[in-house]
Amino acid sequence: MSGSFSVVGQRLPRVDAMDQTMGNTRYVDDMTLPGMLVGRHLTSIHAHARILAIDTSRAEALAGVHAVITGADLPITYGILPISQDENALAVGKVRYVGEPVAAVAAVDPEIAEQALALIDVSYEPLDEVLTLEQALDTDHPMLHGDGLGQNLHRSAALEFGDTEEGFARADYVREDVFFFEGNTHAALETHVALASYSQTGKLTLWSSTQVPHYVHRTLEKVLELPAGRIRVIATAIGGGFGGKTDPFSHELTAAKLSMVTGRPVKINLSREEVFYAHRGRHPVLMWVKTGFENNGQITSMHFKTFLDGGAYGSYGVASLYYTGALQTTTYRIPNYRFEGLRVFTNKPACGPKRGHGTPQPRFGLECHLDKAAADLGLDPATIRRRNAVEPFSTTVNHLRITSCALIECIDKVVDASDFAGKHGSLPSGRGVGLAVGAYMSGAGLPIYFNDMPQSEVQIKVDRGGGVTVYSMATDIGQGSTTMLATVIAEALGLEPRDINMVIADTDLTPVDLGSYSSRVTFMAGNAAVTAGAKIRSRVVQAVADELDVDSAQVVAEGGRVGVSGDLDRSVTWAEAVRLAIAATGPLVESGGYTAPKLAGTFRGAGVGISPAYSYSACVVEVDCAVDTGLVKVERVWLAHDIGRALNPLLAEGQVEGGVYMGLGEALYEEHTFRGGLHRGPSLLDYKIPTALDMPPVETFLVESDDPEGPLGAKEVGQGPLLPVIPAVANAIHDALGIRIDEVPITPQKIVAALRNVSRGRPGRIGPETVPDFEFTRLTRVEPPEGFVAP
Amino acid sequence: MHRGAGIGRLMADHILDFDVNGENRRLLVTDQRTLLEVLREDLALTGTKHGCDVGECGACTVLVDDRPVLSCLVIARQVDGSSVRTVEGLATNGAPDLLQDAFAELGAAQCGYCTPGMLLSARALLDDNPKPTTDEIREGLAGNLCRCTGYIKIFEAVELAASRDRDR
Numbered sequence: 020m021s022g023s024f025s026v027v028g029q030r031l032p033r034v035d036a037m038d039q040t041m042g043n044t045r046y047v048d049d050m051t052l053p054g055m056l057v058g059r060h061l062t063s064i065h066a067h068a069r070i071l072a073i074d075t076s077r078a079e080a081l082a083g084v085h086a087v088i089t090g091a092d093l094p095i096t097y098g099i100l101p102i103s104q105d106e107n108a109l110a111v112g113k114v115r116y117v118g119e120p121v122a123a124v125a126a127v128d129p130e131i132a133e134q135a136l137a138l139i140d141v142s143y144e145p146l147d148e149v150l151t152l153e154q155a156l157d158t159d160h161p162m163l164h165g166d167g168l169g170q171n172l173h174r175s176a177a178l179e180f181g182d183t184e185e186g187f188a189r190a191d192y193v194r195e196d197v198f199f200f201e202g203n204t205h206a207a208l209e210t211h212v213a214l215a216s217y218s219q220t221g222k223l224t225l226w227s228s229t230q231v232p233h234y235v236h237r238t239l240e241k242v243l244e245l246p247a248g249r250i251r252v253i254a255t256a257i258g259g260g261f262g263g264k265t266d267p268f269s270h271e272l273t274a275a276k277l278s279m280v281t282g283r284p285v286k287i288n289l290s291r292e293e294v295f296y297a298h299r300g301r302h303p304v305l306m307w308v309k310t311g312f313e314n315n316g317q318i319t320s321m322h323f324k325t326f327l328d329g330g331a332y333g334s335y336g337v338a339s340l341y342y343t344g345a346l347q348t349t350t351y352r353i354p355n356y357r358f359e360g361l362r363v364f365t366n367k368p369a370c371g372p373k374r375g376h377g378t379p380q381p382r383f384g385l386e387c388h389l390d391k392a393a394a395d396l397g398l399d400p401a402t403i404r405r406r407n408a409v410e411p412f413s414t415t416v417n418h419l420r421i422t423s424c425a426l427i428e429c430i431d432k433v434v435d436a437s438d439f440a441g442k443h444g445s446l447p448s449g450r451g452v453g454l455a456v457g458a459y460m461s462g463a464g465l466p467i468y469f470n471d472m473p474q475s476e477v478q479i480k481v482d483r484g485g486g487v488t489v490y491s492m493a494t495d496i497g498q499g500s501t502t503m504l505a506t507v508i509a510e511a512l513g514l515e516p517r518d519i520n521m522v523i524a525d526t527d528l529t530p531v532d533l534g535s536y537s538s539r540v541t542f543m544a545g546n547a548a549v550t551a552g553a554k555i556r557s558r559v560v561q562a563v564a565d566e567l568d569v570d571s572a573q574v575v576a577e578g579g580r581v582g583v584s585g586d587l588d589r590s591v592t593w594a595e596a597v598r599l600a601i602a603a604t605g606p607l608v609e610s611g612g613y614t615a616p617k618l619a620g621t622f623r624g625a626g627v628g629i630s631p632a633y634s635y636s637a638c639v640v641e642v643d644c645a646v647d648t649g650l651v652k653v654e655r656v657w658l659a660h661d662i663g664r665a666l667n668p669l670l671a672e673g674q675v676e677g678g679v680y681m682g683l684g685e686a687l688y689e690e691h692t693f694r695g696g697l698h699r700g701p702s703l704l705d706y707k708i709p710t711a712l713d714m715p716p717v718e719t720f721l722v723e724s725d726d727p728e729g730p731l732g733a734k735e736v737g738q739g740p741l742l743p744v745i746p747a748v749a750n751a752i753h754d755a756l757g758i759r760i761d762e763v764p765i766t767p768q769k770i771v772a773a774l775r776n777v778s779r780g781r782p783g784r785i786g787p788e789t790v791p792d793f794e795f796t797r798l799t800r801v802e803p804p805e806g807f808v809a810p
Numbered sequence: 811m812h813r814g815a816g817i818g819r820l821m822a823d824h825i826l827d828f829d830v831n832g833e834n835r836r837l838l839v840t841d842q843r844t845l846l847e848v849l850r851e852d853l854a855l856t857g858t859k860h861g862c863d864v865g866e867c868g869a870c871t872v873l874v875d876d877r878p879v880l881s882c883l884v885i886a887r888q889v890d891g892s893s894v895r896t897v898e899g900l901a902t903n904g905a906p907d908l909l910q911d912a913f914a915e916l917g918a919a920q921c922g923y924c925t926p927g928m929l930l931s932a933r934a935l936l937d938d939n940p941k942p943t944t945d946e947i948r949e950g951l952a953g954n955l956c957r958c959t960g961y962i963k964i965f966e967a968v969e970l971a972a973s974r975d976r977d978r
Contacts, residue, residue, distance in 0.1 A: 032914050032915055032916075032917065033914070033917070033919070035922075036913075036914035036915075036917075036919060037906070037910070037914050039913075039914070039919040039922035039925050040897075040906065040909075040910040040911075040913045040914045040919060040922075040925060040929065041857075041897070041898075041900075041901065041906065041910060042855075042856075042857020042858075042896070042897030042898050042900075042926045043857070044922045045856070046859075046923065048856075048859075048860070049850075049856035051851075051854075205957075206957055207921070207923075207957055208859070208861045208867060208869055208921065208923040208924050208955060208956070208957050209859070209861065209921070209923045210861065210862075256921075256922065257921060258859070258861075258921045258922070258923030259920075259921040259923060259957050259958055260921075261957070290863065291861070291862040291863065291864070291866075291867075496921060497920035497921030497922065497958045498920065499920070669916070669917045670917055672917070672963075673917045673920055673958075673959055673963055676959060676960035676962045676963065677920065677958050677959055677960050679960055680959070680960030680961070681957075681960075702862070702864065702866055703861070703862050703866040703867050703955060704864075704866045708955060708957065710952050710953075710955065711947075711948045711949075711951040711952050711954070711956075711961045711964075711965075712948050712949070712952045714948075714960055714961045714962065716962070717960065717962055
């Protein structure tokens with residue numbers, strides 16, 4: 020890949036930045052349609068109960084109420100994964116968590132809608148609640164899904180690659196650790212909103228703040244039993260996602276159904292409290308890890324167990340489960356690896372994907388575990404990581420194909436910039452530095468439902484005035500995907516990103532992109548855009564070459580002109596070039612598609628973790644801890660990220676800074692926890708996310724490894740940078756105070772308790788001691804891939 | 811879990827007469843109508859966002875008589891006779907405020923949902939203190955939550971706007 024670009028690599032603003040700052044960006048809640056009704060959900064007050072009867076007659080009789088629906092009106096189940104079709108838009112038969120939608124009303128205004136909810140009579144028969152992992156493993160609690168008493172197991176996984184026992188046997192040193200990662204949630208500033216409008220022509224339109232219009236489209240088709248071609252889903256501007264708007268949600272289905280019943284548009288805007296209960300956030304994970312090392316720090320074998328508290332429904336849980344075991348091998352050469360994991364159902368809101376999906380929890384455990392091992396082996400934290408770092412263009416023992424990889428360069432960047440070697444173990448008491456690394460997928464290798472179609476398609480249409488319009492279903496959730504597409508296409512056509520008209524995320528107008536999740540958009544939609552852009556450029560260049568009677572190899576598109584480079588006499592304006600191309604070869608419309616290479620092995624679970632490329636990150640965090648209060652002040656963060664190529668460094672830095680911010684919140688403050696079935700603080704006051712006062716300076720280093728399959732060499736940046744932040748904080752606190760808090764969030768209470776333990780002569784550790792004695796069955800033994808070279 | 815459940819329809823109408831972005835507006839509002847509802851629903855000034863409805867997130871920040879307030883907590887009647895400024899009123903004769911340009915240039919908006927409220931808090935800060943230190947900027951924006959940016963590019967944008975203001 021040549022290093023010469025015109026707009027790629029420039030620190031350009033988002034193409035829609037001025038709309039955002041002038042207040043002109045339109046989110047769903049900013050839309051009003053004539054005759055629009057307000058929809059509201061009645062939600063469960065019980066964590067677990069049978070629904071004996073629902074009487075909606077009093078609500079229906081209230082003046083101003085146009086419709087009341089219950090589970091009987093939407094009986095078809097759905098779920099984001101084809102193997103987890105376990106949800107109803109409104110509860111059918113029983114409720115499984117406090118806050119679960121039970122009925123929905125449409126009324127002329129919010130006050131009447133609220134009054135109507137109060138007039139719906141639901142009689143419940145409460146059932147024993149299953150609220151913890153331990154209760155889920157008991158056999159004497161009622162099953163959430165199914166009848167009678169029994170364990171509430173959702174899914175387990177057990178895989179062995181190579182021979183872990185042999186690996187442990189030849190180790191010089193073996194250690195085991197137990198960690199816990201508390202659940203947390205996305206808390207995007209925009210709540211979830213959907214607006215549905217059903218026309219008597221039989222056409223349904225849904226505007227929604229969703230990251231995945233394609234999957235919402237499919238869910239509406241299934242549940243409403245409408246032909247897909249009669250449904251139009253439009254993802255409007257989205258006020259933050261982070262994975263929280265990646266499932267099909269109840270309110271999208273109820274708004275649609277209420278509009279079909281009433282014949283009027285219906286808008287449902289979830290309250291902030293309802294968003295906390297809708298959740299789909301980070302799973303609480305209890306984990307155990309055992310690793311064998313040679314004396315020089317080289318890993319000989321690893322065994323990792325995870326226990327996920329999944330909440331009431333499947334959601335992405337099967338994928339989340341496998342993700343807690345899949346990516347450990349992408350940073351370290353592990354010659355023998357065993358993973359066992361279990362996800363259980365509990366009477367709490369369903370967990371799902373949040374930035375890093377299933378990988379921040381084991382990454383936290385692994386990176387703390389590695390620091391402890393390094394200390395015992397007399398190695399410094401950077402050395403043990405460099406010694407085990409995966410190599411570019413290699414294959415892991417669990418069959419993941421690694422392409423570009425600048426992990427060691429990332430470690431070097433942050434270690435040098437932070438003076439890690441000079442500070443680690445050397446700062447005054449209360450101050451410390453911690454190091455950690457991570458890796459993440461540039462897009463899940465497989466689509467959510469099995470098919471052989473492209474994972475992303477992009478179309479380009481050029482009009483006779485030279486206007487370029489790009490059509491893509493990729494949703495811009497703030498990460499800048501619209502700007503990324505405009506940049507890639509502007510680069511191909513010699514234009515500026517702001518010259519490109521973007522039509523985004525509308526199932527009637529735009530070809531499929533699977534959505535903004537798994538850090539897939541730059542890689543997949545970007546590659547589709549590169550292909551489409553090259554086709555347009557090629558046709559325009561050929562037409563100009565023919566017109567000027569020069570060889571097409573001499574013709575370039577740059578600076579808004581097409582012709583011989585730098586020769587005004589032998590070049591034409593972009594608009595003139597477009598007219599020549601249309602005259603010569605017809606309508607100037609082209610498309611590009613991207614399908615990831617077939618990378619999955621044939622074993623059970625092989626589809627999770629594969630990706631066309633992995634990003635790499637390394638992070639150093641410096642902290643200053645108050646020993647009397649346990650308060651942690653993060654002084655500075657250094658983060659290096661192997662992004663392949665920074666298509667727009669300004670926006671890429673913003674993703675790194677946002678990932679650091681979110682990681683710090685998870686490390687120190689945020690916990691999505693319950694008292695009984697009630698959320699402990701379903702508000703932005705009680706659920707503590709970092710404010711402007713809490714954010715430290717961040718030094719970002721973008722490392723460009725130029726991935727051979729990435730669009731112009733690019734890889735992801737939206738999720739990976741979060742991963743090392745959390746363990747780097749934990750490792751820094753250990754360096755500062757000599758204590759180990761082996762669970763997040765690392766609250767002041769835990770620090771004070773650990774210091775008190777030390778003062779009483781006990782180990783300065785807070786964290787879980789054991790994991791359940793659960794017998795994983797059906798272990799799948801997988802041979803290492805062909806050509807796998809053990810270190 | 812239900813907002814306003816049980817609230818009766820015993821609401822009186824009042825005339826609200828106030829200035830919004832330099833224009834006089836006069837309309838009927840009920841007792842419980844909030845300034846946020848009046849701006850977004852009655853006046854179609856949807857640039858002002860609501861993120862929580864209970865004064866926790868700052869997305870609905872507007873200026874009332876040049877002071878930042880959370881419009882979701884202000885009963886509309888309270889601003890009778892006042893002057894209200896929203897994100898739509900930050901520009902002067904169509905020219906964006908220095909903050910609007912700086913936020914756009916430096917990537918201070920990602921999803922953009924906190925941006926209008928953040929801009930108005932920043933405008934109030936700079937009107938009060940044209941040369942804020944970074945700590946003063948942090949303090950001035952502490953009531954506006956952002957979930958995307960980690961605030962860093964927001965701080966930089968406020969600093970850039972402040973320095974350009976001093977230079978002109």
